[in-house]
Amino acid sequence: MTLDVVILAAGQGTRMRSKTPKVLHELAGRPLVQHVVDTAAGLESARLHVVVGHGGESVRETLASAGSTSGDGELGFCEQTEQKGTGHAVAQALNSLGDGKVLVLYGDVPLIQARTLETLLDGVDEQHMALLTVTLDDPTGYGRIVRNDKGAVIAIVEHKDASDKQRAIRECNTGIMAMTAAQLRRWLPELSAENAQGEYYLTDVIAMAAADGVEVTASQPSSPVEVEGVNDRRQLAALERAYQRRQADRLMTAGVSLADPERFDLRGDVTVGRDIRIDVNVILEGRVTLEDDVVIGPHCVIKDSILRRGAVVKANSHLEGAEMGEGSDCGPFARLRPGTRLGAKAHVGNFVETKNASLGDGVKAGHLSYLGDTEIGRDTNIGAGTITCNYDGANKHLTRIGEAVFVGSNSALVAPVTIGNGATIAAGSTITREVKDDELAIGRSRQIVKQGWQRPVKMPKS
Ligand code: UD1
Ligand code: CA
Numbered sequence: 001m002t003l004d005v006v007i008l009a010a011g012q013g014t015r016m017r018s019k020t021p022k023v024l025h026e027l028a029g030r031p032l033v034q035h036v037v038d039t040a041a042g043l044e045s046a047r048l049h050v051v052v053g054h055g056g057e058s059v060r061e062t063l064a065s066a067g068s069t070s071g072d073g074e075l076g077f078c079e080q081t082e083q084k085g086t087g088h089a090v091a092q093a094l095n096s097l098g099d100g101k102v103l104v105l106y107g108d109v110p111l112i113q114a115r116t117l118e119t120l121l122d123g124v125d126e127q128h129m130a131l132l133t134v135t136l137d138d139p140t141g142y143g144r145i146v147r148n149d150k151g152a153v154i155a156i157v158e159h160k161d162a163s164d165k166q167r168a169i170r171e172c173n174t175g176i177m178a179m180t181a182a183q184l185r186r187w188l189p190e191l192s193a194e195n196a197q198g199e200y201y202l203t204d205v206i207a208m209a210a211a212d213g214v215e216v217t218a219s220q221p222s223s224p225v226e227v228e229g230v231n232d233r234r235q236l237a238a239l240e241r242a243y244q245r246r247q248a249d250r251l252m253t254a255g256v257s258l259a260d261p262e263r264f265d266l267r268g269d270v271t272v273g274r275d276i277r278i279d280v281n282v283i284l285e286g287r288v289t290l291e292d293d294v295v296i297g298p299h300c301v302i303k304d305s306i307l308r309r310g311a312v313v314k315a316n317s318h319l320e321g322a323e324m325g326e327g328s329d330c331g332p333f334a335r336l337r338p339g340t341r342l343g344a345k346a347h348v349g350n351f352v353e354t355k356n357a358s359l360g361d362g363v364k365a366g367h368l369s370y371l372g373d374t375e376i377g378r379d380t381n382i383g384a385g386t387i388t389c390n391y392d393g394a395n396k397h398l399t400r401i402g403e404a405v406f407v408g409s410n411s412a413l414v415a416p417v418t419i420g421n422g423a424t425i426a427a428g429s430t431i432t433r434e435v436k437d438d439e440l441a442i443g444r445s446r447q448i449v450k451q452g453w454q455r456p457v458k459m460p461k462s
Pocket of ligand 1: 008012080083087175200201203
């Protein structure tokens with residue numbers, strides 16, 4: 001059976017007070033609607049239809065450019081030029097639907113879980129539709145679930161249309177529901193806008209189902225945050241914390257120690273081994289792999305990187321597109337930029353910046369360096385203040401440094417240049433020509449010493 005998922009994302013989100021459409025505000029580094037699309041795309045044989053309106057063009061572009069992260073689900077768009085209610089919104093997708101099941105989701109309800117949706121969809125056939133409900137202490141504003149004396153769901157009444165007796169009901173409509181496409185085709189054209197808000201309410205299909213002899217199967221999410229929507233920035237922040245707490249719990253369950261689960265943020269995907277220790281205020285972004293025994297100090301940002309077994313990142317380091325070899329370490333205050341590869345047991349110390357740089361096993365660059373567009377052989381020592389001058393103002397050039405080289409402090413290596421194995425570069429050198437294996441290169445002016453030198457003395461004021 002086919003599954004068509006209709007994701008409503010046409011609303012403006014006035015209370016966000018933003019030029020950005022609400023569904024493009026980010027949670028854990030991904031737009032709200034992207035979370036919904038990614039979850040829905042994981043459902044079996046799902047085809048996705050996003051109903052766009054306000055900021056439709058940017059919603060389309062954002063989702064289309066994320067393409068590959070949206071699983072296998074096909075992604076289509078429907079335009080709702082005027083927002084005439086949730087029923088009207090779903091109707092915009094009617095012509096694109098197949099003959100199987102239809103699931104209605106919301107672009108501003110980001111934390112819905114696939115398991116909850118699978119349970120919901122199991123409750124749908126020709127004689128049944130399915131509704132996700134939630135029982136709230138304060139149901140103000142929500143549509144209320146009306147049941148008959150046998151407990152069967154017979155209607156949803158919107159808060160603004162409800163009687164005092166109905167407002168006392170605490171079981172609420174989450175908005176998420178599923179039915180067959182045939183049922184939807186029967187009911188949607190029957191909706192009317194004669195209600196307090198003058199809108200075509202999707203919720204009115206519940207009463208139509210009851211009248212049609214179609215039973216409404218109600219189920220609940222495992223946690224209420226799954227069905228919480230974002231209307232303002234405070235709710236967005238609250239859901240961000242709920243999401244991050246969930247990530248932290250998952251990692252701790254997998255064998256990761258977090259110094260403080262409230263001060264950890266994952267904005268992407270992380271693959272973890274065991275016995276990893278993560279100190280406070282660490283942010284992981286994109287795709288990160290942490291093998292066994294990795295240690296990450298406080299205040300680090302690590303993006304799209306691989307940390308091999310036992311690698312140590314010390315406080316305040318910033319990694320992007322880097323690979324750290326087994327037992328290597330960096331920081332405090334290291335910056336590893338894209339294309340950095342540290343070999344096993346390599347060491348990069350404070351205020352060292354690397355970019356497109358491959359440091360072999362056991363290489364040490366302890367202090368204050370820029371290493372860009374360079375290949376450095378094993379066991380080489382890079383002295384404090386060494387700079388690879390890789391850019392001539394127009395093009396970038398490579399610096400090749402062999403194995404077991406000693407580069408003295410404050411050396412400038414002007415690329416393109418090659419330094420052979422076992423070579424020594426005297427401190428303070430500017431190296432512009434090749435240095436062969438085991439040679440000593442001194443590229444600085446000779447020291448002059450003047451004997452009997454008299455320091456100038458201060459002239460008396462006249
Ligand atoms: C809706 C439900 C209510 C439920 C609540 C849960 C209806 C009539 N009511 O109320 O029973 O308790 O959600 O949060 O369905 N949208 C469009 N196009 C439109 C109208 C809405 O895309 O024409 C989108 C909005 O952007 C929003 C979602 O649908 O993301 C819900 O619409 P909203 O008007 O906020 O419905 P509620 O009044 O919250
Ligand atoms: Ca709402």
